[in-house]
Amino acid sequence: MASSSNQGNLHNSCNRYSDLQVDSTANNNDFTVECARDDEVENFIEGFDDSFSSSSGLWIPKVDDNKVKPYSGQIFRDIETCFKFYAEYGRQGGFDIRKSSQKVRDGIVVYKYFVCSKGGNHETSMSKESDSNSDLSLVSSTAGVDVRRRRRTVTKKCQCEAKVQLKYGGFNQYIISCFVEGHNHPLASTSGKQFLRINRTISSLQRRFILDAAKSNIGAHRAHSLYKSIAGSYTDIGATATDFQNWVRDIKLYIGKHDADMLLQKFQNKRETSDAGFSYEYETDSDGHLTRLFWADIPGRQSYEVFGDVVSFDATYRTNKYGMVFVPFIGVDNHWKSVTFASALLNHEDSTNFTWVCEMFLKVFQQAPKCIITDQCPAMKVAINKIFPNSIHRYCMWHIMQKFTAKVGPVFCAESGFMEKLNKFVWSSHLTISEFEQGWNSVLDEFGLSEHVWLNEMYLMRESWIPAFFRDKPMGALLRTTSRSESSNFFFNHFVQRGDTLSEFYICYESAIEKQIYENKKLNDGDRCIPKTITEKEIEKEAAQLYTRTMFYKVQKQIKASCFHISLAGQPIVADGVSTYIVRDKTYDEKYFEVQFSFLTNNVDCSCKLFTRVGYLCRHCFYCLGLWGVERIPHQYLCSRWMRNAEDRFCKSKFSDVMESTNVQNIRDMSKKIYW
Numbered sequence: 305m306a307s308s309s310n311q312g313n314l315h316n317s318c319n320r321y322s323d324l325q326v327d328s329t330a331n332n333n334d335f336t337v338e339c340a341r342d343d344e345v346e347n348f349i350e351g352f353d354d355s356f357s358s359s360s361g362l363w364i365p366k367v368d369d370n371k372v373k374p375y376s377g378q379i380f381r382d383i384e385t386c387f388k389f390y391a392e393y394g395r396q397g398g399f400d401i402r403k404s405s406q407k408v409r410d411g412i413v414v415y416k417y418f419v420c421s422k423g424g425n426h427e428t429s430m431s432k433e434s435d436s437n438s439d440l441s442l443v444s445s446t447a448g449v450d451v452r453r454r455r456r457t458v459t460k461k462c463q464c465e466a467k468v469q470l471k472y473g474g475f476n477q478y479i480i481s482c483f484v485e486g487h488n489h490p491l492a493s494t495s496g497k498q499f500l501r502i503n504r505t506i507s508s509l510q511r512r513f514i515l516d517a518a519k520s521n522i523g524a525h526r527a528h529s530l531y532k533s534i535a536g537s538y539t540d541i542g543a544t545a546t547d548f549q550n551w552v553r554d555i556k557l558y559i560g561k562h563d564a565d566m567l568l569q570k571f572q573n574k575r576e577t578s579d580a581g582f583s584y585e586y587e588t589d590s591d592g593h594l595t596r597l598f599w600a601d602i603p604g605r606q607s608y609e610v611f612g613d614v615v616s617f618d619a620t621y622r623t624n625k626y627g628m629v630f631v632p633f634i635g636v637d638n639h640w641k642s643v644t645f646a647s648a649l650l651n652h653e654d655s656t657n658f659t660w661v662c663e664m665f666l667k668v669f670q671q672a673p674k675c676i677i678t679d680q681c682p683a684m685k686v687a688i689n690k691i692f693p694n695s696i697h698r699y700c701m702w703h704i705m706q707k708f709t710a711k712v713g714p715v716f717c718a719e720s721g722f723m724e725k726l727n728k729f730v731w732s733s734h735l736t737i738s739e740f741e742q743g744w745n746s747v748l749d750e751f752g753l754s755e756h757v758w759l760n761e762m763y764l765m766r767e768s769w770i771p772a773f774f775r776d777k778p779m780g781a782l783l784r785t786t787s788r789s790e791s792s793n794f795f796f797n798h799f800v801q802r803g804d805t806l807s808e809f810y811i812c813y814e815s816a817i818e819k820q821i822y823e824n825k826k827l828n829d830g831d832r833c834i835p836k837t838i839t840e841k842e843i844e845k846e847a848a849q850l851y852t853r854t855m856f857y858k859v860q861k862q863i864k865a866s867c868f869h870i871s872l873a874g875q876p877i878v879a880d881g882v883s884t885y886i887v888r889d890k891t892y893d894e895k896y897f898e899v900q901f902s903f904l905t906n907n908v909d910c911s912c913k914l915f916t917r918v919g920y921l922c923r924h925c926f927y928c929l930g931l932w933g934v935e936r937i938p939h940q941y942l943c944s945r946w947m948r949n950a951e952d953r954f955c956k957s958k959f960s961d962v963m964e965s966t967n968v969q970n971i972r973d974m975s976k977k978i979y980w
């Protein structure tokens with residue numbers, strides 16, 4: 305009894321798995337299987353109704369249509385038809401049924417029993433397996449060995465005698481030889497019938513809904529209540545939250561067994577259908593386990609062509625149940641938003657893995673970034689020095705600044721005024737190296753922290769993170785801000801979960817990237833409107849036409865400041881076609897800056913180095929251009945990466961047409977067909 309029940313469970317699972325691959329074969333026989341059932345459902349089913357017959361002391365099912373009621377002598381062409389017939393009778397009458405024992409002679413089933421699901425004595429049958437009262441079911445352990453796991457379910461079997469006995473009548477006929485109508489337990493009430501197993505099946509539409517919900521990190525329970533709000537009521541769903549949950553569990557088991565293979569298969573398909581635009585590399589260990597995986601999709605590769613001057617990579621995301629490290633390669637797009645170029649999953653954070661991943665990056669993208677931002681990881685430093693020797697490598701300031709409270713003391717940081725004073729020297733891009741060094745040391749002296757071990761460590765590596773050392777480095781300021789790290793952290797943390805399988809992880813990843821691309825397109829679209837200007841200057845009007853809205857506001861701020869906050873300090877010095885101005889800036893504590901302007905070439909260069917660091921002109925340059933009546937931004941200062949529709953206009957990648965036409969849909973259709 306128990307073993308047949310377990311086989312049933314396993315059989316059920318197998319059917320469900322085959323459904324995953326081809327929706328059209330949706331299995332409608334779920335109710336044939338004796339499954340563990342939640343208590344709330346059982347309680348709900350047992351409503352009192354008028355089916356009780358006082359003469360027999362039994363409950364007699366009432367059906368809407370008497371034609372569905374079996375009778376002795378009724379003939380069927382096969383066992384399955386009879387089973388479906390009896391199941392429909394149960395559905396209308398308010399009870400679940402299951403297949404029971406059979407007798408076989410010469411390969412032909414001569415007797416077959418269908419019984420009420422409450423038939424049989426649970427305790428007796430289970431005693432063969434266990435001395436406990438709980439239901440057991442076959443579940444595959446992670447080691448691939450089938451183990452018996454207990455479910456927290458109370459059995460409701462009560463030796464109900466209701467049944468149909470089917471006898472082989474020759475000539476491919478089966479005859480009901482015995483029909484027991486009465487049940488020794490209450491039957492499901494009208495409202496309780498929705499919880500009968502036969503009424504609880506998950507449609508292919510619901511399966512898709514659950515998967516879509518999972519992509520957005522919505523669990524089975526919430527998916528169920530969301531589905532309810534769409535369907536109208538719980539009755540209309542036709543499945544309980546537990547059914548939703550069980551289905552998710554089943555799919556996880558299925559995925560778990562083939563996880564890495566499935567992902568690699570999917571990658572292979574993507575590469576084939578994208579005309580090699582999708583790129584991936586991987587390695588496995590001697591046991592065939594995935595150890596490293598690197599991939600770059602078409603949008604990422606296109607973005608890199610335009611926005612690849614600065615790349616940050618970050619190994620702070622632990623992900624999936626194998627504990628692999630997720631390493632996204634991120635840059636900044638023309639709207640000052642994060643854009644993902646490529647990603648990797650690594651089994652360890654060591655220099656061998658990081659070196660491999662940098663090699664793969666270079667192999668795919670062909671060109672090293674100008675500037676690379678990482679957190680302080682010595683293993684990464686080794687890899688970057690080796691593979692990108694000419695790139696500027698900088699530690700992420702945000703990661704370091706975040707550690708201050710923990711290293712120096714939260715109360716001290718909050719109350720002493722130490723952080724305010726130190727921040728002035730740490731964050732400023734307008735200080736020279738010696739100004740920073742003097743400032744840092746004086747603040748540490750003032751607060752008695754000159755001997756602080758960690759602070760001294762940070763000071764020793766100052767060349768790797770302090771802005772004063774990067775003030776004249778190309779695009780050196782792009783990825784250092786708090787807001788960027790926070791937003792990319794939020795972006796990935798939202799989608800990267802522990803405990804996920806690789807396939808699930810990738811589904812979430814794809815969905816996150818799709819969102820990123822969508823946001824970029826939305827912002828591109830918004831750029832069709834030209835923002836308002838606030839000065840009368842032609843140069844501002846031109847900027848409004850050229851830059852993306854986000855970048856225009858940054859440039860506008862500089863132009864506005866050039867009109868109101870900058871003044872000349874002394875007469876210009878003119879030599880060899882170059883005028884040198886000293887200007888005073890009210891917004892920076894009346895600080896002085898030196899601007900050189902060549903009226904032959906329209907070259908303009910300011911000692912604040914804003915253009916070098918971020919790719920647009922500073923207020924001091926705009927001021928001097930204004931003095932010369934220059935009404936257009938000299939073309940050499942129009943960085944294509946900040947322009948409207950930068951990617952469409954400046955990306956020459958041959959993948960663009962492939963991507964935009966049919967293949968995206970093909971890839972999606974294909975992946976859904978094959979796996980989901």
Ligand SMILES: [Zn+2]
Pocket residue numbers: 399420421422423464465466486487488489
């Ligand atoms: Zn019964």
Ligand SMILES: [Zn+2]
Pocket residue numbers: 897910911912913914922923924925
């Ligand atoms: Zn300047």
